[in-house]
Amino acid sequence: MAQNRREFLKVAGAAGAAWSLSDAWLAPVSAQSPKGRTGPWRTWGTDALKQARGLGCTYADIRFGRKRSQALNVRNGQLTSAGGFSFGGFGAVPGGGISDTFGFGVRVVHSGVWGFASSPIVSADEIGRIVQEATAIAKASAMAKRFDVKLAPVPAYDEFYETPHERDPFEVPLEEKLAVLTDATDAIQKNKQILFATAQVSFSQDWKFLVTSEGSFIEQSLYYCSCGTSATARSKGQVKTRIYTPGASTAGYEFLVKADLKGNAERVAAEAVEHSLAAPVQTGLKDLVLKPSHIALTMHEIIAHPTELDRIVGYEANYAGTSFVKLSDLGKLKYGSPLLNIYADRTHVGGCGTVGFDDDGVKSQRWPIIQEGRLVGLQTNRETAHYMGETESRGCTFANHWRNYPFLRMPNIQMEPGKPGSPSIEQMIGDVKDGVLVEGSGSFSIDQQRYNGQFGGNAFWEIKNGKVTRMVTDFTYNAITTDFWANLDAVGPPESWEHHGMDGDAKGQPVQSNYPSHGSSPCLIRKVMVGAAFS
Incomplete structure (x- = not known):
């Protein structure tokens, strides 16, 4: 009954x-x-x-x-x-x-x-x-x-x-x-x-x-x-x-x-x-219009993780991998197009990485990671700041439980919106002849240095000649980190910016699950290889 x-x-x-x-x-x-x-x-x-x-x-x-x-x-x-x-x-x-x-x-x-x-x-x-x-x-x-x-x-x-x-x-x-x-x-x-x-x-x-x-x-x-x-x-x-x-x-x-x-x-x-x-999307090079709910996943995997300084110097190699980024890349590496501006932020109200102080007792702050496509900063704590020649920590130490050892965990990693008057998501769609609109998080697979990846989402719609035509299924796309962000062609205006908290992020041994959190406006990425992922 x-x-x-x-x-x-x-x-x-x-x-x-x-x-x-x-x-x-x-x-x-x-x-x-x-x-x-x-x-x-x-x-x-x-x-x-x-x-x-x-x-x-x-x-x-x-x-x-x-x-x-x-x-x-x-x-x-x-x-x-x-x-x-x-x-x-x-x-x-x-x-x-x-x-x-x-x-x-x-x-x-x-x-x-x-x-x-x-x-x-x-x-x-x-x-x-x-x-x-x-x-x-x-x-x-x-x-x-x-x-x-x-x-x-x-x-x-x-x-x-x-x-x-x-x-x-x-x-x-x-x-x-x-x-x-x-x-x-x-x-x-x-x-x-x-x-x-x-x-x-x-x-x-x-x-x-x-x-x-x-x-x-x-x-x-x-x-x-x-x-x-x-x-x-x-x-x-x-x-x-x-x-x-x-x-x-x-x-x-x-x-x-x-x-x-x-x-x-x-x-x-x-x-x-x-x-x-829905039927699967045809494979090949396509333009992608990515909603903020999906970009959170991509940013997390191929921007937030590679810029953790403990990974760069080899602390995480045994469990969660290292990073393609090198210390010598600071100020030099072209991470993406000039439209790519990324900052780390422990102060954003509502962000899952927001605290008053980290577990080293360092006050929360905001600082740049990528400016106009060039790598300018990293995530540090008291233990790793000296690797960059810095005398102050960025406040990234955190433990998810009193019983666990605190170590470097990512803050809120955010993408700055485009300038006022930047293309809206409707205008981005209108500028795509053959592409896919992607929403939400889904499957992903990343190499140990966060350089080659494959990403899915939760919902996908085909774009043909500037219009959304139908829902498609079993969709993924490939991303070589610097090539992918180099193809960033548009970032939505400030009014389209959204913040998205995500599920737990595993790191460390014994493993700890953290609360990652990322924000952005919609983005248009040109000429990305897409394919069907059958489950």
Whole structure:
């Protein structure tokens, strides 16, 4: 017998409450954390750094943290334990449960190398033990060191930063959240050709209190939200799915409301049906009109990653590869056409890479990466700035959890819009004789140096003689990084600029999943080799 909504929400609410009870042991400690600069963190942090200094450490920090996450997945109106597509990647527990953890990590430099250890037991005695453990790890690691760690100087700060938000998602009743998702799937299923309709939302809050031997006491409360829907249709034996996702943002519950999942349901369902009836595009050289929702993927893979300085100097070679970019390329490498202007930004309101301070205690900032097609800057932290001859960090150190070691992670990487009066997306389409309009993220494959890649999207339309004619399917295009961006022929005006948060970005060993975020206007790329990717 099918559940009605009232029965469904009642059962779902009970399930969520049952999970929360399993974390009840956290309450005495976590209740002291956010907000108001209260609790023993200053005293414990100061004592830990005194101990580290007494053990001979030349640098130390301690990062207390609380990580709360929740993921809700609804399929055809029913809450599922592991639903369809992932739009968040925030480490949440599927099916409505709330994950709530608390602990701390200690990082030291001894004998010229890093040592790190963490623990979920937050007490003065345990902190003392972990400081000793981190120091012992550094001493042992020093036996194999090739060089000493060099840290760029940083001022001391005593500040609090919180993500701008209108409503704390963890204070919103579960029934209200589920109603938004079930309304969306119900609206999608009004189209009788839809097999499956899903709706998802992920929330996360990352509270942290950083104390450093540079004299900083920095408290931050960071909120994240990600949401989306999908519709799956079958026509003449072909099954295709259309996804709608406004992406992710450092925001509160209001991001889910403003995403208007229900309001986009009819369009998503219709496009899923159209996609299931579509034929592949013909292969060959074509012009591409790329929407910001798709450019976020391409920028991420062949601009953001290659300009991470730790990759360039070989830190990531074993797991995630290096970069075709060399230090000697700064100021010289022609990365793309003069229309290509890229900047890094840790301050953009709503960006997933936006914080008040990085996990080195460096204040957030904005700086250029590519200007008029030429490489002029890179992503750095305190540990890597000296490779560029710079005396200040760009503030790119981040850990996705208190238990994990912080290292270089990308900020928001953004493309500047064209000048006022630049071609609109309609004008770009009107200037294409044979091409494809691409929307959303999809498949991708990149070599280890981020130079040769293949990209797909979520929806594609053929352009013939200046007009959008039909939806096509199984589409990909090839991109040799510098050649691809050299063919950038138009960038949309400021009013067409959009920011898009993306799913988790894996890096490091043990692996950590970060929250990448990119913005741009629509772009026109000429003469790109396209083909069909069959799944």
